[in-house]
Amino acid sequence: MIANPETVPTVRTMLDKYAEALEPWARATVTRMLAEVNQRDARQWAEQAQAMGLALRKELHQAPTGLAMRRLMEEQVTLITSLPREAGERVHDLVIKGLEDSVRADEIAREIKRSGQVTESRANLIARTEVARSASTLTQARAEHIGSEGYIWRTSGDSDVRHSHKQMEGKFVRWDSPPTLSDGTTTHAGQIYNCRCYPEPVIPDL
Incomplete structure (x- = not known):
């Protein structure tokens, strides 16, 4: 039995709603991650501060990291909430392709199941990349502030x-x-x- 294309918008709608529901959780999670990265970066600067002049150490405490943090926050929340939407688009494409090629429903189902693995893989990629990118961006903000x-x-x-x-x-x-x-x-x-x-x-x- 071939999958009914009328069910596809329903799946996509559900995943869109899930993405919207994810936003508060994504924002809270990103906030914690950025706070941890920021603290780690600040500690690393503090460890080097002994070799710096007093004026330079004071400047480091006044570095404008807030703007960088807010920008990173919005970019990372967008990345996280994009995952279910991308999964929905993949489901849609798979079903339409299945209808065009007369692929059996169980074969389409297997491909859809595999979509979850693709999403998980991308989620891990986002996590690894964004932690490193946040650390580098905060280091840049502090470094540029002190010249x-x-x-x-x-x-x-x-x-x-x-x-x-x-x-x-x-x-x-x-x-x-x-x-x-x-x-x-x-x-x-x-x-x-x-x-x-x-x-x-x-x-x-x-």
């Missing part, structure tokens, strides 16, 4: 580092000019999917 013009690109130093990122190890990068890597991507360290690199700020002498 840093750029950073040294650092990788995690293991065999999983992408070739294009390995080529960036030890290079100076300006905050206002993210580099275009050899694979064609333009990004700062730690600010692209699955990137475990990080920026080592170059602090001006005061």
